[in-house]
Amino acid sequence: MPGRWRSDSSPWVRPVMEDFASNTIRDIAVQCAAQSAKTQTVMNCACWAIAEDPGPAMWVTATKDELRDFLRDRLTPTFEACRPVKTRMGEPTLTGFAFDGMPLYAGWSGSKARLQSKPIRWLFCDEVRNYPPGRLEMVLKRTRSFWNSRRFLISTPGTKGDAMDTAFRAGDQRAWHFECPSCHQLQPLKFEQLKWDSNDVTKPGGKWRFDALAVTVRYECAACGHRIRDTPVDRRWIESHGQFVPQNPNAPKARVSYTWNALLPHWIEWRSIVEEFVAAVDAMRTLGDIEPMFTFVTETLGEPWDLDRWLITSDDYLQARRADYDFGDPWPLEKARFIAADRQARGGEHYFWVARAFGAGGASRLLAYGRCNTTAELEEVRRQLNVPLVNAMIDTGFKASEVYRFCMATGWKAMKGDDAEWFLSQDPRTGKTVRRVWRRVLVDPTLGTSRGKVRRHLPLFQWSNPSIKDHLALFTHGVVGDWSIPKKTGRDYIEQMTAEVREEREDSRGRIKVLWVQKRRDNHYLDCELMMAAAGLISGLLRHRSDVSPQTLQNAAGCSE
DSSP states (O other), X not given: OOSSOOGGGSGGGHHHHHHHTOTTOOEEEXXXXXXXXXXXXXXXXHHHHHHHSOOOEEEEESSHHHHHHHIIIIIHHHHHHSHHHHTTBOOOBTTEEEETTEEEEEEETTOHHHHHSSOOSEEEEESGGGSOTTHHHHHHGGGTTOTTOEEEEEEOOOBTTSHHHHHHHHSOOEEEEEEOTTTOOEEEOOGGGXXXXXXXXXXXXXXXXXXXXXXXXXXXXXXXXXXXXXXXXXXXXXHHSEEEEESOTTSOTTEEEEEOOTTSSTTSOHHHHHHHHHHHHHIIIIIOOOHHHHHIIIIISOOOBOGGGTSOOSTTGGGGGEESOOTTOOOTTOOEEEEEEEEEOTTSSXXXXXXXXXXXXXXXXXXXXXXXXXXXXXXXXXXXXXXXXXGEEEEOSSSHHHHHHHHHHHOOEEEEEESOSOEEEEOTTTOOEEEESEEEEEEOTTTTSTTTTSOOOEEEEEEEHHHHHHHHHHHHTTSSTEEEEETTOOHHHHHHHTSEXXXXXXXXXXXXXXXXXXXXXXXXXXXXXXXXXXXXXXXXXXXXXXXXXXXXXXXXXXXXO
């Protein structure tokens, strides 16, 4: 909006700023929708601290690239436009600002040295959801030296149980409630009450006509059903006749937290929210792409991503994935096929293997599965199923050096799961650091042998165990894509595929951790299908919200990380 900043334009941020100015408050956590006045609010608070109550301050972003752009494009212009701040301000540098009476340091979550260096009174942590694990806890310790410190965390949500979500849950969890203009019932502002018509006018032939749809968009009161229209005047009613209501009365008084969604700012048309939602649903069902829905939930609804809300709770969810085809049936839509093997030693050396074909839009079919006793038999299975060597994978978790030598001799791809949720990598297009759920490293298969003096390098593809398990679950539960198994698939495959379940654990401090827990001893076909999902992401046949520019397995084998 042009002109000077006014709180009348976003009245919901007033209580946030008032809490910032109170020495009775120590922690403020704001988890909300994108483009809803959150970052500007924090910058305003920083201006107040500099002008009214100086003390050592630090602003932390997720990455160094974000910090550079933010200092140049957002923070410096704000400081220069605020006269009391401008008069105290020296020349900005990459390390921050020097003001009369206080420094303001700039850091990013990837730099331990920056986060551990100085005692801080005013701490501003932006987009916390993108911090590496443990970094938020590290920087929060910088404020211990000040009895009147303030720790301000603000971010669009990430996933349930992450650092930002944990900080929000630890506070009093204030959610925006508004008064119905008809019955005056105070109620939370929820996306579920946003309604629109689906009929022959708005969706002729199964395709949405968004201009016709927009006319029907309205918000219905949960108490009386009164319809609030999608107009600037009606949307302003919601933001001007509302208040934050705490949802966690047991929180310490010094810890406050806020949340709001994109329905609140009057400048966001509700029709755009509906259009984003129906497009995200379509992307999941027809393209096998979860990214638009993840973005909608976290950046529009302002809620953390919770995989469990999409998954079927019963144990027989795989029965719905049985399709009307048999092993060996041709599939005209096939684009590529892969085979994955998991080596075992219990009862003598043997290998469980799975072969799967991929089509477009996240569709895939189970081709075959089984067990063999030697690598020679495994190679014969690959040839009989016509799987190219470039698409053959084997897990290296057991007797890795022997598996490495097998891969070096035959051309099979070495794969290994890792407990990390993601890996940092450099986007070759932009040069920026990005997160991916897989990475390629080099290993030496000759270590520990008489040939160890001659170094040879073998590509090893590491993939995130927790992230790929979550990703595969969306397919096996029918949420995205068209993942299927033949109608005659045996019970042995079903039992191994369902050997692990998601369980939520909460500690005494309210921190939530969601883990995949193994309930049955044998899960080898699941391990193979996880490698299959990783191969789909690496090859570009599948998409994941953390992936950036995946390359084919064949191309990746020849490039450096």
